[in-house]
Amino acid sequence: MFFIKQELPINRQIRAKEVQLIGENGEKLGVMALNEALEKAEEKNLDLVLVAPNATPVVCKIMNYGKYKFEQAKKEKEAKKKQKVLEVKEIRVTPNIEEHDFGFKSKNARKFLTDGNKVKITVRFRGREVNNSKAGELVLNKFIENLEDISTVEKRPKLEGRNMFTILAKKTDK
Numbered sequence: 001m002f003f004i005k006q007e008l009p010i011n012r013q014i015r016a017k018e019v020q021l022i023g024e025n026g027e028k029l030g031v032m033a034l035n036e037a038l039e040k041a042e043e044k045n046l047d048l049v050l051v052a053p054n055a056t057p058v059v060c061k062i063m064n065y066g067k068y069k070f071e072q073a074k075k076e077k078e079a080k081k082k083q084k085v086l087e088v089k090e091i092r093v094t095p096n097i098e099e100h101d102f103g104f105k106s107k108n109a110r111k112f113l114t115d116g117n118k119v120k121i122t123v124r125f126r127g128r129e130v131n132n133s134k135a136g137e138l139v140l141n142k143f144i145e146n147l148e149d150i151s152t153v154e155k156r157p158k159l160e161g162r163n164m165f166t167i168l169a170k171k172t173d174k
Helices: 034-043 065-082 099-114 127-146
Strands: 018-022 028-033 047-052 058-063 088-093 118-124 151-160 163-170
Touching (some): 028 034, 058 065, 088 099, 099 118, 099 127, 099 163, 118 127, 127 151, 127 163
Antiparallel strands (some): 018 028, 047 058, 118 163, 151 163
């Protein structure tokens, strides 16, 4: 079922004594009484739609309201399709990450960045590792250095509780 959300007052919902009337093709038909404007719209089997309620006199247009709302919904849907939803992909590592694991994780981060996503690299400290947070910072800086050709640092390495993280975004082309 398709519902039209009604925003503009139409036909008998309009509460004005006289209106500035615009025809269905955009031509101005002049100022006239509301009843006269309603009759003209009914003659053409169309709706009288209030388009400018703040003008004096108010401006009404003769149009097919259902078709108008359908076109508006179609335009909104089309605009949503063109929107790019930005995701933040997270990569978790430990402060004492091995070289092979580092290479694998940085390759994944590179792939995420080229796809246009942001990458959040998190170093999770376990147990007493949090006392040596410098090791975690070194790992994050190594990631930043490794990916600096395609990314920019959006958030510098920061310690929050038992995690230290940084956020990288794809470099914008100028």
